[in-house]
Amino acid sequence: MDTKITLTEKEIPTSWYNIQADLPEPLPPLRHPGTKEPTRLPPPLFARALDEQEFSQERYIDIPEEVQEIYKLWRPTPLYRAYNLEKALDTPAHIYYKYEGVSPAGSHKPNTAVAQAYYAKKEGCKRIATETGAGQWGSAISLACQFFGLECKVYMVKISYQQKPYRRIMMETWGASVVASPSEDTEIGRKLLKEDPGCTGSLGIAISEACEDAFSHDDTLYSLGSVVNHVLLHQTVVGQEAMKQLEKIDVYPDIIIGCIGGGSNFAGVLLPFVKDKIAGKKPNLQIICVEPEACPTVTKGPYTWDFGDVAGMAPIVLMYTLGHSFVPPPVHAGGLRYHGMAPIICHLHKLGFIEARAEYQIPTFQAAVQFARTEGIIPAPEPAHAIKVVIDEALKCKQSGEKKNILLALSGHGHFDLGAYEQYLSGKLEDYEYPEEKVKEALAQLPQVPG
Amino acid sequence: MDTKITLTEKEIPTSWYNIQADLPEPLPPLRHPGTKEPTRLPPPLFARALDEQEFSQERYIDIPEEVQEIYKLWRPTPLYRAYNLEKALDTPAHIYYKYEGVSPAGSHKPNTAVAQAYYAKKEGCKRIATETGAGQWGSAISLACQFFGLECKVYMVKISYQQKPYRRIMMETWGASVVASPSEDTEIGRKLLKEDPGCTGSLGIAISEACEDAFSHDDTLYSLGSVVNHVLLHQTVVGQEAMKQLEKIDVYPDIIIGCIGGGSNFAGVLLPFVKDKIAGKKPNLQIICVEPEACPTVTKGPYTWDFGDVAGMAPIVLMYTLGHSFVPPPVHAGGLRYHGMAPIICHLHKLGFIEARAEYQIPTFQAAVQFARTEGIIPAPEPAHAIKVVIDEALKCKQSGEKKNILLALSGHGHFDLGAYEQYLSGKLEDYEYPEEKVKEALAQLPQVPG
Numbered sequence: 001m002d003t004k005i006t007l008t009e010k011e012i013p014t015s016w017y018n019i020q021a022d023l024p025e026p027l028p029p030l031r032h033p034g035t036k037e038p039t040r041l042p043p044p045l046f047a048r049a050l051d052e053q054e055f056s057q058e059r060y061i062d063i064p065e066e067v068q069e070i071y072k073l074w075r076p077t078p079l080y081r082a083y084n085l086e087k088a089l090d091t092p093a094h095i096y097y098k099y100e101g102v103s104p105a106g107s108h109k110p111n112t113a114v115a116q117a118y119y120a121k122k123e124g125c126k127r128i129a130t131e132t133g134a135g136q137w138g139s140a141i142s143l144a145c146q147f148f149g150l151e152c153k154v155y156m157v158k159i160s161y162q163q164k165p166y167r168r169i170m171m172e173t174w175g176a177s178v179v180a181s182p183s184e185d186t187e188i189g190r191k192l193l194k195e196d197p198g199c200t201g202s203l204g205i206a207i208s209e210a211c212e213d214a215f216s217h218d219d220t221l222y223s224l225g226s227v228v229n230h231v232l233l234h235q236t237v238v239g240q241e242a243m244k245q246l247e248k249i250d251v252y253p254d255i256i257i258g259c260i261g262g263g264s265n266f267a268g269v270l271l272p273f274v275k276d277k278i279a280g281k282k283p284n285l286q287i288i289c290v291e292p293e294a295c296p297t298v299t300k301g302p303y304t305w306d307f308g309d310v311a312g313m314a315p316i317v318l319m320y321t322l323g324h325s326f327v328p329p330p331v332h333a334g335g336l337r338y339h340g341m342a343p344i345i346c347h348l349h350k351l352g353f354i355e356a357r358a359e360y361q362i363p364t365f366q367a368a369v370q371f372a373r374t375e376g377i378i379p380a381p382e383p384a385h386a387i388k389v390v391i392d393e394a395l396k397c398k399q400s401g402e403k404k405n406i407l408l409a410l411s412g413h414g415h416f417d418l419g420a421y422e423q424y425l426s427g428k429l430e431d432y433e434y435p436e437e438k439v440k441e442a443l444a445q446l447p448q449v450p451g
Numbered sequence: 452m453d454t455k456i457t458l459t460e461k462e463i464p465t466s467w468y469n470i471q472a473d474l475p476e477p478l479p480p481l482r483h484p485g486t487k488e489p490t491r492l493p494p495p496l497f498a499r500a501l502d503e504q505e506f507s508q509e510r511y512i513d514i515p516e517e518v519q520e521i522y523k524l525w526r527p528t529p530l531y532r533a534y535n536l537e538k539a540l541d542t543p544a545h546i547y548y549k550y551e552g553v554s555p556a557g558s559h560k561p562n563t564a565v566a567q568a569y570y571a572k573k574e575g576c577k578r579i580a581t582e583t584g585a586g587q588w589g590s591a592i593s594l595a596c597q598f599f600g601l602e603c604k605v606y607m608v609k610i611s612y613q614q615k616p617y618r619r620i621m622m623e624t625w626g627a628s629v630v631a632s633p634s635e636d637t638e639i640g641r642k643l644l645k646e647d648p649g650c651t652g653s654l655g656i657a658i659s660e661a662c663e664d665a666f667s668h669d670d671t672l673y674s675l676g677s678v679v680n681h682v683l684l685h686q687t688v689v690g691q692e693a694m695k696q697l698e699k700i701d702v703y704p705d706i707i708i709g710c711i712g713g714g715s716n717f718a719g720v721l722l723p724f725v726k727d728k729i730a731g732k733k734p735n736l737q738i739i740c741v742e743p744e745a746c747p748t749v750t751k752g753p754y755t756w757d758f759g760d761v762a763g764m765a766p767i768v769l770m771y772t773l774g775h776s777f778v779p780p781p782v783h784a785g786g787l788r789y790h791g792m793a794p795i796i797c798h799l800h801k802l803g804f805i806e807a808r809a810e811y812q813i814p815t816f817q818a819a820v821q822f823a824r825t826e827g828i829i830p831a832p833e834p835a836h837a838i839k840v841v842i843d844e845a846l847k848c849k850q851s852g853e854k855k856n857i858l859l860a861l862s863g864h865g866h867f868d869l870g871a872y873e874q875y876l877s878g879k880l881e882d883y884e885y886p887e888e889k890v891k892e893a894l895a896q897l898p899q900v901p902g
Contacts, residue, residue, distance in 0.1 A: 002460040003523035009453040072454035073531075073827050080524075084598075102553060104827035106866075146824050147535075169869040172876050173823050372624050373597050376524050376555035415557075415866040418620040425623050 003083060005245040007076035013240040014063055016233045019271045019344060021059035022278055027229070027347055030315040033307060036449050039315055045214050045222040047119040053230040061233065063115070064122075070114045070147050074103040075237065079245035082408075084374035086394070093397035095390060096253070097408040098242040098269060101377065105170075107412030108265045109140030109225055112234035117144035120221045127151040127220040129213035131181065131206030134160050134334035135167025136412070137225030142176035153220075155181040155209040158201035160334075166416050181206040188212055202327070204310025211313065226262025227308060227342045235268025242407065243272050251405050252282065255393055258409030259385045260289040260298065260356070261335040263342030265411040266386075271344075274353050287354040288393075289345065290385040292364075294432040295328035297321065297341045298349055298356035300439070305449040306340055316447055319346040323442025329432035331361050332420035333381040339442070357389055362431045364388045365424035368414070380412040381420055454534060456696040458527035464691040465514055467684045470722045470795060472510035473729055478680070478798055481766040484758060487900050490766055496665050496673040498570040504681040512684065514566070515573075521565045521598055525554040526688065530696035533859075535825035537845070544848035546841060547704070548859040549693040549720060552828065556621075558863030559716045560591030560676055563685035568595035571672045578602040578671040580664035582632065582657030585611050585785035586618025587863070588676030593627035604671075606632040606660040609652035611785075617867050632657040639663055653778070655761025662764065677713025678759060678793045686719025693858065694723050702856050703733065706844055709860030710836045711740040711749065711807070712786040714793030716862040717837075722795075725804050738805040739844075740796065741836040743815075745883040746779035748772060748792045749800055749807035751890070756900040757791055767898055770797040774893025780883035782812050783871035784832040790893070808840055813882045815839045816875035819865070831863040832871055 020027060029038035041051045053061060063071075082095040100108035120128055128145055131154070132138025138154040145152035154176050161168055161180035171178050181201045182189040186209045192199055199205075214222035224231060246252065256273055258266030266289055276282040291297060298320045306321040308314040321340040322328075328337040348354045361381070368384035370391065371377070379387060390408045397404050414421065423429040471478060480489035492502045504512060514522075533546040551559035571579055579596055582605070583589025589605040596603035605627050612619055612631035622629050632652045633640040637660045643650055650656075665673035675682060697703065707724055709717030717740055727733040742748060749771045757772040759765040772791040773779075779788040799805045812832070819835035821842065822828070830838060841859045848855050865872065874880040 003520070004460070006457055006459070008457070009455070069454070104823075104829070143827055147827075165873070166866075166869045169873045169876070170829065173820060173829055173869070173872050175824055369624060372555075373626055376594055376598075378555070378621065378624055415617075418617045418624070421624050422616070422620045425620070 001081060001249050004078040004080045005248055006078055007241060007244060009072050009076070011244060012068065012071055012075050013237050014068065015060035016063060017236040017240060017272050018056055018059055018061055018233055019275065020057050020229070022275050023347065024278060024351065027343055028318040030317055031305065031449060033313055033316055036316065045211060047116070047123050047125070047221055049119040049123070050116065050230045053233055054228060064118055067115050067118050071237065076241050077102050077238070079242055080375070082375055085371060088370065088374045089391065089394050089398065091394040091398040092401060092403045093394040093406055094403065095394060095406045095408065096246065097410040098238060099377065099410045100238060101410065101413035105136070105139040105143050106415060107136050107140065107380065108235060108238060108268060109137055110143055111237055111268065112225065112231045112264065113140035113144035114147065115234045116223050117141070117148045117150055121148040121150055125150065125219060125221045127153065127217060128223050129153045129210045129220050130223045131155045131203060131210040133157050133203050135164055135171065136335060138176070138178070139167055139170045139174070140225065141223055142171040142174040146175045152176040153213060154178045155183060155206040157181055157203055157206050158199070164416065181209050183209060186212045202310065207309050208311045208313065226264040227340070229344060231264045232267040232271065232342055232344050235264050236271050238268035239270060239272035242269060253285070253407040254404040255286040255288065256407045257288045257290065257386045257389050257393070259336060259382045259411065260291050260341060260345060261338050261382060263345040266409050267342060267345055269409040270354065274348060277353055288389055289354055289356045290389050291356060291358050292331050292333055292336050292385060293358045293360045293434055294331045295322065295337050296358035296434055297339065298346070299358045300434060302443065303346060303350055304446060306446050308340060312447070316449060317343050319343050320349070322439045323445060325445050326439055326442035329435060331432060332417060333361070333385060335382040336385065359385050359388045360431045362424070362429055365421065365429060367391050369424070378414045379410060380414040381417050383409065383411045452532060452700050455529040455531045456699055457529055458692060458695060460523050460527070462695060463519065463522055463526050464688050465519065466511040467514060468687040468691060468723050469507055469510055469512055469684055470726065471508050471680070473726050474798065475729060475802065478794055479769040481768055482756065482900060484764055484767055487767065496662060498567070498574050498576070498672055500570040500574070501567065501681045504684055505679060515569055518566050518569050522688065527692050528553050528689070530693055531826070533826055536822060539821065539825045540842060540845050540849065542845040542849045543852060543854045544845040544857055545854065546845060546857045546859065547697065548861040549689060550828065550861045551689060552861065552864035556587070556590045556594050557866060558587050558591065558831065559686060559689060559719060560588055561594055562688055562719065563676065563682045563715065564591035564595035565598065566685045567674050568592070568599045568601055572599040572601055576601065576670060576672045578604065578668060579674050580604045580661045580671050581674045582606045582654060582661045584608050584654050586615055586622065587786055589627070589629065590618055590621045590625070591676065592674055593622040593625040597626045603627040604664060605629045606634060606657040608632055608654055608657050609650070615867065632660050634660060637663045653761065658760050659762045659764065677715040678791070680795060682715045683718040683722065683793055683795050686715050687722050689719035690721060690723040693720060704736065704858040705855040706737045706739065707858045708739045708741065708837045708840050708844070710787060710833045710862065711742050711792060711796060712789050712833060714796040717860050718793060718796055720860040721805065725799060728804055739840055740805055740807045741840050742807060742809050743782050743784055743787050743836060744809045744811045744885055745782045746773065746788050747809035747885055748790065749797070750809045751885060753894065754797060754801055755897060757897050759791060767900060768794050770794050771800070773890045774896060776896050777890055777893035780886060782883060783868060784812070784836060786833040787836065810836050810839045811882045813875070813880055816872065816880060818842050820875070829865045830861060831865045832868050834860065834862045
């Protein structure tokens with residue numbers, strides 16, 4: 001077969017796949033952070049269409065034409081056969097990777113950013129406020145707002161703002177207004193800066209600032225880049241495409257592997273496939289989620305009720321969590337440093353349809369460099385965790401002689417992560433053990449939910 | 452039509468197109484830097500196959516299968532219709548762009564790097580030595596060497612080595628050994644460092660070091676990323692693909708626009724089209740080469756004999772030149788800061804088949820930002836010069852009402868040039884007038900060639 005399988009623009013999916021229609025047990029409700037009662041998404045913050053999608057039980061939800069048009073700037077994305085990596089590993093396994101790094105922002109994030117900007121515009125919103133850590137989400141939403149003529153305000157965690165100027169400039173090039181958080185632009189920001197002028201910020205603080213901004217401006221909505229159901233829904237264009245691409249060569253994967261931080265990238269790939277497993281059509285399909293050993297939410301966290309955000313203002317969800325006040329060690333895979341996990345991913349894991357593994361960052365970068373030297377693409381540190389497990393599984397096939405088909409979710413490139421590669425290549429990269437004590441402390445602060 | 456026109460892997464060209472077969476007058480010879488007599492490429496430095504290609508009169512030269520296989524990692528590259536830009540300009544013109552930024556190195560450079568590494572390997576070479584300025588060429592050849600199991604030594608101009616660490620790390624990730632030039636690794640490097648330990652290097656010095664390295668190691672060849680005929684030949688895969696893509700929608704361009712530094716990127720696009728103009732089939736086809744006002748080789752330089760390199764050790768060629776000792780102002784488009792120009796480009800210009808324009812960098816970045824905000828892709832500063840002229844021509848069409856088809860050669864992304872975007876966005880970008888006096892001085896040092 002060819003090195004990559006491409007689709008035509010006519011083959012881009014025209015609807016998103018909603019796993020909620022096919023779950024054997026429904027998702028647990030969201031609960032209000034104050035009353036603890038079942039709740040919708042906080043209404044003044046989110047577009048109505050997104051709130052509907054969040055709880056919809058429809059199997060397919062039409063992708064608006066305007067969103068489809070913008071998807072065409074980078075979709076369909078290529079599905080590669082990793083011939084060179086297979087050869088280097090001397091494995092009988094066939095390795096395929098679905099590559100989202102071809103989007104202008106360099107990752108899967110624009111798939112949902114464009115949809116969110118579209119609905120915001122349609123519902124009369126003029127402006128979006130959001131937070132960003134390392135900048136992947138911020139750049140995706142900046143790009144999306146530009147396409148729909150929306151203003152975009154990004155609260156970027158101050159330490160990242162200072163240390164990662166390229167992502168900030170990318171957002172500004174796409175017209176966004178970016179401030180270091182905590183900022184003077186919100187009440188909570190001013191309060192924090194007064195208490196501690198040197199505060200370097202956190203994702204929790206940035207979320208609080210973005211929410212306050214959206215609350216206090218009538219024309220402004222808030223926007224989330226992962227975790228919630230509607231974001232995972234939008235990402236299913238990725239998996240639907242991958243399925244079509246594999247069908248063209250008459251392949252169904254034996255193993256699907258991806259990294260999970262909030263869960264949206266890998267959910268986008270796995271949901272259209274896990275449907276077959278739930279339906280009993282593919283009982284042997286193995287789906288492996290990979291997280292960092294430094295933040296092993298699904299592998300080590302309890303399945304319990306916790307706040308989705310650090311500040312305790314977001315809805316409470318039933319999920320695997322390390323505690324909303326847990327601050328993970330500074331691994332380079334910034335996108336995987338989240339205390340919780342998408343409820344859909346957690347639910348599927350609890351029901352036994354998917355499994356999870358945790359990996360250290362040094363062997364992860366070793367795998368990333370092997371991938372770069374064989375396949376050319378330099379992966380972002382987040383999907384590099386998945387590459388580590390792909391290589392492990394391919395080497396198992398070498399031992400057993402099995403010719404398994406492995407599908408890798410390669411969510412983005414590492415052009416803005418080369419500092420991490422330098423640390424690895426020069427032997428200066430540190431690894432982090434699972435911070436058990438810190439997790440215990442954080443788990444002691446879980447909210448009490450009756451029942 | 453679709454937003455982008457994709458080809459299948461079967462449609463990747465299987466031969467390179469050699470313009471020399473169709474020139475109405477043959478190219479002038481290369482001349483030996485010492486004897487001034489017609490010469491081949493310096494034999495111990497280049498693979499024999501490349502020297503043959505340099506002077507070949509065959510119209511098509513087969514692309515080796517091994518090279519075709521590697522091309523498939525990023526080829527065929529997409530051809531886009533710039534619907535969003537057209538809409539923003541309110542122009543009746545149709546704008547198409549052929550995008551080479553999807554290669555792992557982010558530009559067109561791997562198209563020739565892979566071919567050069569292949570021939571080097573085939574002829575028993577174990578190692579390639581080369582120079583790089585900002586790092587585009589260095590990363591392409593590092594990647595290519597990795598594919599063929601060759602060692603790669605890159606002499607990187609010291610000031611770039613210090614200021615642009617990401618490109619260096621990219622090369623190292625692909626397994627290359629990179630040193631700041633001048634280095635302790637060559638005689639000329641040691642000599643220069645002894646005279647001036649703080650020397651920040653130049654492309655001329657880096658070339659000299661790489662050549663000395665290749666001369667002094669039996670297993671090592673030297674490699675060039677632009678200017679010479681065989682490099683332009685390899686880049687014709689780009690234009691051949693673009694032609695096929697446009698044929699699919701029954702379009703032949705009225706204007707083709709690209710940037711020129713050494714000339715290889717734009718030659719790759721224009722050569723398969725200029726053939727039709729030479730043959731009289733497309734007399735009205737307009738081909739516009741764009742260079743920086745700070746280094747306006749073709750627009751302001753004389754057509755005369757000059758050394759291809761700064762040190763005066765490379766062959767003497769007939770070309771437009773600002774003098775081999777001319778050091779252009781530090782515009783951000785590092786790839787366009789070359790004193791001379793590919794002989795093929797110069798020859799075609801002299802014969803009246805192509806024209807040239809020079810642009811300032813501030814309006815160039817303005818055009819680049821407009822492109823990024825409409826089409827999503829953040830262009831490298833080099834092709835941004837061509838975007839400036841595309842916008843000018845599209846606006847002329849708006850005035851005249853003409854529905855011209857414009858084809859843009861978009862050679863790469865600007866992920867490693869965001870520092871330049873920041874300067875532009877913050878109003879700190881400087882512009883540079885044509886340095887007339889410095890050019891006069893440099894032109895006084897041209898070599899004397901009889902006849």
